[in-house]
Amino acid sequence: MSELQKLVFGYVGLLALLALTVGSSFLDLGGFNVALNLTIAAAKTVLIALLFMHLTGTLPRLAVAAAGLWLVILFGLTVIGR
């Protein structure tokens, strides 16, 4: 049952990424710890969105793209304005 396999793959992947992010926090990578943590969080998000949330279809993608764009506006312009 490939559907189940996909979910299990996602689950194992998420746990592996969790281990990775916790493990990396014990290494001193200078400023890159934060970047790495956020990259891993983004990777987890992609796994959850694609495998668990079945992000398909134009309309859901439109909603996600809009929210993403607006978050970029919120963060970007606040950083500039500050």
Place this chain on the structure above:
Amino acid sequence: MSFGVPFFPQEASSEAGHVDALFYTLLAFAVVLGLSLTGLVVGYAVKYRVGSPADRTGRRSRTMALEIAWTTASLIIAFIFFGWGAVLFVRREHPPADALEITGLGKQWMWEFRHPGGQREINELHVPVGKAVVVSLAAQDVIHSFYVPAFRIKQDAVPGRTTHIWFIATEPGRYHLFCAQYCGTQHSEMGGWVTVMAPEQYTSWLNGQGEGDTLAASGEKLFRALGCSGCHGAGSKVRAPVLEGIFGRPVALANQQTVIADERYLRDSILNPNKEIAAGYEPVMPSFDGLIDEGELQMLLAYLKSLSPRPSAGTKT
């Protein structure tokens, strides 16, 4: 003033004329555009009212060319106004190097000013005509805003940071000083007068305020009283950065970056010393956050600045 009815505000600073030039240009543009659009709408409404004999043939005309023309024209005009306003605005950032520096502290509900000589006044600000004045603003409690309409200047005073405003008064006289940012119950009473005097009158006014410590001297006393001199003083056992001449200089930080030791840096170094640690020093300084108030901070900053050879009031040359 005509018949006692105010149509135009007084112009009493070097910037006022420049700002008004842009204002009146915008006004002319707005009036011409607004009235011609109104004329167009009213004209059409009359001409094409129901039952009028106007010619209505050729209804479907191409619209694209018109749309593009209109949009482009709006864009060009908008960018001209933007550029004009921006050029004037950026000047706010660059006070003349020889500016007279006065500190202003906003608190509910009064303005407290201190002249370099330590003279203190409440809700009154005396300044000489023709000389650049920088007011460095701080707020004790909530956000206030320093507003002198006749000078066309305004700047918020924000708790937790220092902001600046500068002007050159051009006309002797008394002008309204307002708090423009709503600050609580007696907001509308928070304000007073800016008195612009001839330089010699200003000097005699200053002298008439009685002898006292200069702002920097008060700061120096505080510097000792708070124990700063114990570490930062020459020959102290604790290794701490030497502060003589630090203001306006670049400081190398422990994280390989370099910052200019401006007011923001000095302020943060006192209140939040661990934020930017100077290279080669241990982060041992305690935070003075909550131990000193805004007025005392302003004195300390004045003292630290006085340790540097004048003048570099602005960070740019």
Place this chain on the structure above:
Amino acid sequence: MTSAMMPSTYLAEGSSPGAWLLTTDHKRVAWLYLVSLTAFFFLGGAMAVLMRVELATPAGDLVADDIYNRLFSLHGIIMVWFFLVPSIPATLGNFLLPLMIGARDLAFPRLNLASWYVFIFGSLFALFSVVAGGVDTGWTFYTPLSTLYANGFVSTAALGVFIVGFSTIMTGINFIVTVHTLRAPGLTWFRLPIFVWTLYATSLVMVLATPVLAASLILIVLERVFGIGIFNPDLGGDPLLFQHLFWFYSHPAVYIMILPGMGVVSEVLPCFSRRPLFGYKAVALSSMAIAVFGFLVWGHHMFVSGQSAYGSVIFSFLSFCVAIPSAIKVFNWSLTLRKGEISFETSMLYALFFLGLFTFGGLAGLFLAALAVDVHLHDTYFVIAHFHYIMVGGMVTAYMAGLHFWWPKLTGRMYSETAGRIAATVTFVGFNLTFFPQYMLGFDGMPRRYHTYPPEFQFWHVLSSAGAVVLAIGYLMPLFYLGSSLFRGARAPDNPWNATGLEWQTSSPPPPHNFETIPVVTRPAYAYDMKGLEHERFSPHRPAPP
């Protein structure tokens, strides 16, 4: 009507409280909103009149300073969140959106009703703060004044606004999904009436901006109630960050308010000019452009706040850019009149007044976007005049235009045109008398939110206060003639204005589920120049009247 259709109109579906309060019919929910919003409008308006009376003299002789501060704070809070933001979307939008796109209801009828209850729940909090003693933070809730120093009922007011935000988001989601999934066959995006486009754009802003306001309000409430200091400068919190978050919502919120008004005007002008809307696509797309660009300019509220000068320059540039789509619209509306056959019914009068007031309000925006000039004008009466020209002169006038335009559809009754025209004119005169002097006050340097003021400003203040009385009369008049039309008005025909929208193809008032058969759309919106309009329907779905 034929007896086969039971009941024949949505109004005849039952008149018990339960039939109204538990309805999921979008048309009835629109009425629930209409009644509650009207109450809030007059509550907020009463506060405005009190303020204007107080300001007729320089001294603070009518009310004390803290009362005055509470008046303008509550006036702002009530007008913005309990009237302007929901106004057109929740009333006319709710009523018309499904009708205009040929749907039987909104996508989520129960969510729609729930949004009204959430609105009422939130407004109870706000009303509690009014009754208990008011709020004195201004509608902007600036920290640290609102968190550490204000002594009114800030938490309940903020909570009220927070809760109403949910209702806004619910409405927004409902509208977005409805427009995407329930358009009638043949009703492509570029055949949608502009009103639908603007509701869609507004919903987008509602859904994406409101949560940010919610976040900043939560932080205020936490600080006041639980003592968690997020914006407290003593802990290192940044008061400017609050302003960024607040204006990230509140600037786009201005577009939430004005966009549906633009939509209404785009319906009314073509109808009474008997001309298709000039530059339909440009108007439609500029609505979307406004919704997106509206998010890029919030920093222009903060030019003198101490934000980086670099940021201010960028925000100013973007603010000039957002002027362009609005300019496009004004141009297109004006040219719609060209070669038309213009008649001056009440709603058309309101729409024309909108055009003028919006233009002069918008042009004043250029002054405020120009950095150096804004330094002088910021936080003065010039700003007050500017946004009242847009919000009241623009949005409320458009709301009145829409209310009169669709009143026959809403109620099945006609009102007195004469009374309507008089009220519209009184409003227009009163409005200009109230707010034009405020431009002068602002340029002269009169700061806003002042309980007392230097005597030289009195001349303009007296004019403004006199205008406020006229304006109040102008707004009270419709209450009477529209109210009496409910009982004594002539029966409205299905399409009294001979308009083209799908909503006019239903009976007046419409049947419970709008359309027996979902219509098929074969032509663009505003097909006023097509021959034989009176006889050719979009699709025969209703037996001819006997």
Place this chain on the structure above:
Amino acid sequence: MSGTESIVFDSPRREWRADTFAMWVFVGSEAMLFGAIFLVFLFAHIDFGPAFASASKHLSLPLGTFNTAVLITSSFTMALAHMFALHKRWRPAVWSLLATSSLGVCFLVVKGIEYGKEIDEGLAPLLGLPFRYAGPDPVHAEFFFSLYFTMTCLHALHLVGGILAIAGLLAFWPKARPGNRQRRVVAVGLYWHFVDIVWVFMFPVLYLINR
């Protein structure tokens, strides 16, 4: 055929599409809410990095990691429920939903234990509780804990909402038609996964500042 729950839709497919889309729009809206809070945290972190890093070490990493795993597992079981529901295998679907909500409760219990520990240690700057912090720069450490409690409480409230939604879903389960069961599982699932994603960001941001 009356496969739709609401008379507005003429086909179940369209209704399904509308439902999913609405949930995604809602998720986008929620993302803006948490985005704003994260923004506040970001700036505080930029300003007071060292203070935040040392304050962060006072949080319990084992409990935080455990809770993250719990929430990831709950997302997995939620995805299973989705899969089973689509295949109309109702019994395993119900069990998966029960597992999901139990894991959610488990998360809350652990979170409560953490809060208790922090309050005992005097690290909770709320309701006038004494703030006793031994490390350097206690003022900005207090700021960190303010943000920590704000963010985690907001997340916990969302999780409570998710648990209630599952409870509601199960309460109406016996009476619901198959199509409605499926639509509801999908909708609640989307929300649940979103709450999980929020935690996926919150965990490293709060717990893992330069250990």
